[in-house]
Structure formats: structure tokens, C-alpha cells
Amino acid sequence: EIVLTQSPDTLSLSPGERATLSCRASQTIINNYLAWYQQKPGQPPRLLIYGVSNRAEDIPDRFSGSGSGTDFTLTISRLEPEDFAVFFCQQYETTLWTFGQGTKVDIK
Amino acid sequence: QVQLLQSGPEVKKPGTSVKVSCQASGLPFRLTAVQWVRQARGQPPEWIGWILVGGSETKYAQKLQGRVTISRDTSTRTTYMELSGLRAEDTAVYYCAADRNDIAWAFYWGRGTLVTVSS
Numbered sequence: 001e002i003v004l005t006q007s008p009d010t011l012s013l014s015p016g017e018r019a020t021l022s023c024r025a026s027q028t029i030i031n032n033y034l035a036w037y038q039q040k041p042g043q044p045p046r047l048l049i050y051g052v053s054n055r056a057e058d059i060p061d062r063f064s065g066s067g068s069g070t071d072f073t074l075t076i077s078r079l080e081p082e083d084f085a086v087f088f089c090q091q092y093e094t095t096l097w098t099f100g101q102g103t104k105v106d107i108k
Numbered sequence: 109q110v111q112l113l114q115s116g117p118e119v120k121k122p123g124t125s126v127k128v129s130c131q132a133s134g135l136p137f138r139l140t141a142v143q144w145v146r147q148a149r150g151q152p153p154e155w156i157g158w159i160l161v162g163g164s165e166t167k168y169a170q171k172l173q174g175r176v177t178i179s180r181d182t183s184t185r186t187t188y189m190e191l192s193g194l195r196a197e198d199t200a201v202y203y204c205a206a207d208r209n210d211i212a213w214a215f216y217w218g219r220g221t222l223v224t225v226s227s
Contacts, residue, residue, distance in 0.1 A: 001170070034211035037153075044203050045145075045153060046215035057216055088152055092212035095167050097143065097155035 004100035014108040019076040023089035033092040112218035125192040130204030133199040146200040156214040
């Protein structure tokens with residue numbers, strides 16, 4: 001099973017700032033099977049990025065994903081008030097899903 | 109409007125079973141697979157398993173193998189997740205999720221079903 005480790009656990013930033021979230025896999029992820037989700041309290045996860053760098057439907061272009069192999073990054077170019085939430089990376093390899101432990105982006 | 113409609117909250121005794129349903133509605137297209145994911149309070153999501161919509165193939169998380177069964181009724185577009193031998197640590201919100209294009213991630217999510225296991 002591939003373990004995903006996200007860092008940092010918490011990111012305290014102000015609106016308008018840039019957020020950089022990291023996701024490291026315990027094994028190489030091939031076929032770009034890496035996604036990012038945003039989750040707010042009381043809501044299901046919302047797909048932001050799939051296939052490492054593709055924005056899901058209706059996701060604004062301030063969200064971007066990058067990376068390869070074992071190191072992946074979610075970048076929010078300029079934080080809007082509605083962006084503060086918990087973010088999870090998720091991978092699909094050998095027909096199984098696993099999630100990272102999450103990064104909370106909160107208001108500084 | 110595409111929706112995944114889940115059944116209501118459940119309270120169960122330890123050792124019993126729970127069966128949660130997920131009905132797809134408003135779909136002008138076919139889904140690839142339906143995933144089941146659970147999330148305990150304050151914890152990250154935990155993948156439970158999936159079932160292919162086009163067939164009946166299933167895959168389960170090793171941790172839950174032997175206790176979980178995912179099934180589907182194509183006539184009603186409903187998928188079921190049954191978990192047996194319930195323990196307190198199974199208390200969580202259970203989500204179904206799906207995507208139209210891939211099994212590797214999910215764009216559509218149900219609102220979740222709270223399952224509470226308590227004596």
C-alpha cells in the first residue's frame with residue numbers, strides 16, 4: 001500500500017497570499033494517478049485536481065497541481081476567503097485508493 | 109443535476125451489521141465505478157472499496173476484507189455497502205463517490221451517512 005505524507009499539517013496564511021501544499025508518496029506513482037480534494041466542515045470532499053495537474057470542472061485557475069514520481073504539490077496562487085479548508089491528496093495504484101492525512105489551511 | 113443520494117443515519121450495536129445505500133440520479137452518462145469512503149470525526153478519509161458499474165467486480169481495502177461487501181442493483185442505479193461485525197471504531201460518516209471518466213478519483217460525492225456504533 002502506498003502511504004501519502006502531506007506537509008505541513010497546518011498552514012496559516014492571509015487572504016491574497018500564496019499557499020503551497022506538499023504530498024509525498026512512499027512509492028513512485030505511475031500513470032499520474034494523483035488527485036487533490038478540498039473539504040470544509042460538514043461537507044464531503046470536493047475534487048480540485050486530478051491526474052496530478054488537471055483542474056476539475058468549475059475549479060478556478062488559482063488552483064494548480066504539479067509533480068511526478070513521489071513528490072506532488074498543490075498551489076493556490078492567491079487565497080480567497082472561501083479557500084480556507086482542509087486539503088487531501090489521494091492516489092490510485094494497484095487498484096487501491098489511499099489518502100494523505102491532510103493539510104489545514106487556516107486564516108492567519 | 110447529478111446526485112448521489114444516500115440513506116439516512118444509523119445507530120447500531122457492536123457485533124451487528126449495517127447496510128448503506130447510494131442511488132445515482134440525474135445521470136445523462138454512465139459512471140465508471142462507485143467508491144465507498146468513510147471518515148471518522150477529525151480524521152482523514154479512509155477508502156473502503158469500489159464496485160465497477162459496468163460489471164460486478166469489486167475491490168476492498170485489506171483492513172476491511174472479510175467484513176465489507178459492496179453490491180449494486182442496476183435496475184435502480186443503487187449501490188450498497190454492508191459492513192458486518194461492527195465495532196466502536198467503525199463509527200464514521202460513510203460516503204459514496206463516483207466519476208464519469210475514471211476509477212482513479214471521484215468528482216461526484218454523496219452527502220454522507222453517519223453510522224454510530226454504540227452499546
